[in-house]
Amino acid sequence: MNRYPRDFRGHGPTPPNPRWPGGAKLAISLVLNYEEGGENNLLHGDAQSEAFLSDIAGAAPWPGMRHWNMESLYDYGARAGFWRLHRLFTDRALPVTIYGVATALARNPEQVAAMKSAGWDIASHGLKWVDHRDMPEDVERAQIAEALRLHAEVVGTPPRGWYTGRCSLNTVRLTAETGALDWISDTYDDDLPYWAEIGARDQLVIPYTLEANDMRFATAPGYIEGEQFFTYLRDTFDTLYAEGAAGAPKMFSIGLHCRLIGARARLPG
Secondary structure, three states: OOOOOOOOOOOOOOOOOOOOHHHOOEEEEEEEEEOOOOEOOHHHOOOEOOOOOOOOOOOOOOEOOOOHHHHHHHHHHHHHHHHHHHHHHHHOOOOOEEEEOHHHHHOOHHHHHHHHHOOOEEEEOOOOEOOOOOOOHHHHHHHHHHHHHHHHHHHOOOOOEEOOOOOOOOHHHHHHHOOOOOEEOOOOOOOOOEEEEEOOEEEEEOOOOOOOEHHHHOOOOOOOOHHHHHHHHHHHHHHHHHHHHOOOOEEEEEEEEOOOOOOOOOOOO
């Protein structure tokens, strides 16, 4: 009989101590998604406009048409939001992980140069910011390979990590099978990294988050002001820090987007 494939046990009732550097009680993974220029668009060879994670209420794809308002919102993320966040993080010398869509990075060389100058880790966010749900396995495998190639060309070094986001059932396996990645993040299932046996490979998995994430400004239920987001982040920090102080250190993942948290009044605190 086939073994049930989902893992409900994880680290179990006594999770291991990850021994964070300096004996830290909590590790923070601060992620900035860079997708502007990689989203669905007829200019990119796609069949419809983008409809995901924007301030347009009830957005739907426009088959065979460009969507000027949607494009403009994504443009804001590159033109204004990114630079606002870049100033914020560099002024505070905060280490940041970029989830960079390869085609978006290729279209935004000034931002890539700024990421590199800041010393940020630029991980791969796939070839394009599109849904992989119905993508045939051979097509997805080819897109993953092209994303790795283009990322290395644009950034100058290959990515060490990967997060697709809009993934298929095959994505985690296909990315692990490349053998090219130190870690992948297409899971939301734990407060600690873990090793997963995927085929012949032991793959490090660093879980991501959809709740300590500014995408809640564009989804329901969601945040309507920066203070709400700040409160949620503070409460999450307090909970995880207390667990770390009690001898069970955790990881706190925070997800941000240039066009969402980068907007004028949303920066928390």
